[in-house]
Amino acid sequence: ETGVTQSPTHLIKTRGQQVTLRCSSQSGHNTVSWYQQALGQGPQFIFQYYREEENGRGNFPPRFSGLQFPNYSSELNVNALELDDSALYLCASSWALSYEQYFGPGTRLTVT
Amino acid sequence: ELKVEQNPLFLSMQEGKNYTIYCNYSTTSDRLYWYRQDPGKSLESLFVLLSNGAVKQEGRLMASLDTKARLSTLHITAAVHDLSATYFCAVDTLPSTASKLTFGTGTRLQVTL
Numbered sequence: 001e002t003g004v005t006q007s008p009t010h011l012i013k014t015r016g017q018q019v020t021l022r023c024s025s026q027s028g029h030n031t032v033s034w035y036q037q038a039l040g041q042g043p044q045f046i047f048q049y050y051r052e053e054e055n056g057r058g059n060f061p062p063r064f065s066g067l068q069f070p071n072y073s074s075e076l077n078v079n080a081l082e083l084d085d086s087a088l089y090l091c092a093s094s095w096a097l098s099y100e101q102y103f104g105p106g107t108r109l110t111v112t
Numbered sequence: 113e114l115k116v117e118q119n120p121l122f123l124s125m126q127e128g129k130n131y132t133i134y135c136n137y138s139t140t141s142d143r144l145y146w147y148r149q150d151p152g153k154s155l156e157s158l159f160v161l162l163s164n165g166a167v168k169q170e171g172r173l174m175a176s177l178d179t180k181a182r183l184s185t186l187h188i189t190a191a192v193h194d195l196s197a198t199y200f201c202a203v204d205t206l207p208s209t210a211s212k213l214t215f216g217t218g219t220r221l222q223v224t225l
Contacts, residue, residue, distance in 0.1 A: 033213075042200050056212050101213070105153070105154045
């Protein structure tokens with residue numbers, strides 16, 4: 001059974017640029033959630049996708065957007081990057097009928 | 113707005129000692145999670161507590177949930193150095209087909225020899 005994977009591992013972008021982060025969910029999982037974890041903070045919920053539809057969103061501006069594909073993998077897109085977007089981005093996959101969420105290794109984004 | 117508070121924020125303890133981390137939350141929830149995070153790493157699930165009075169134990173860690181008091185505890189028994197990490201509690205506030213976890217600020221645990 002393959003766990004949750006994310007790519008890339010690290011990324012450096014310049015303010016104003018756009019970035020796409022990718023997540024492959026654990027085998028059999030149809031729900032993917034994205035979280036942002038700033039240094040020294042707890043993760044904050046960005047949004048969740050279930051069967052290719054957004055299924056809940058946190059307090060993040062519209063420049064944070066996402067997609068889920070038929071194979072349940074997902075992308076997080078961030079436009080017009082700001083310095084405060086520098087963080088560890090975590091995705092978590094789960095099976096809709098289960099309460100367990102399994103987190104991927106994360107993507108460390110640095111905005112300069 | 114849901115608030116999840118942990119205390120202490122930092123805990124330095126000697127090997128062999130016992131201690132408890134507290135997690136208070138501000139709204140009704142029946143699902144409480146505990147995670148461990150090592151520096152620079154992702155989150156490792158420790159416990160999922162699903163009902164009032166739930167108690168789960170794994171090794172030297174034991175978690176409990178009191179939904180009426182909106183309080184969960186993570187008790188560490190006879191700490192060892194390998195338990196050094198940051199521990200987060202998280203509360204789930206959406207129906208079962210969607211999980212939106214609201215995390216606490218974390219408790220950084222340092223176990224010294």
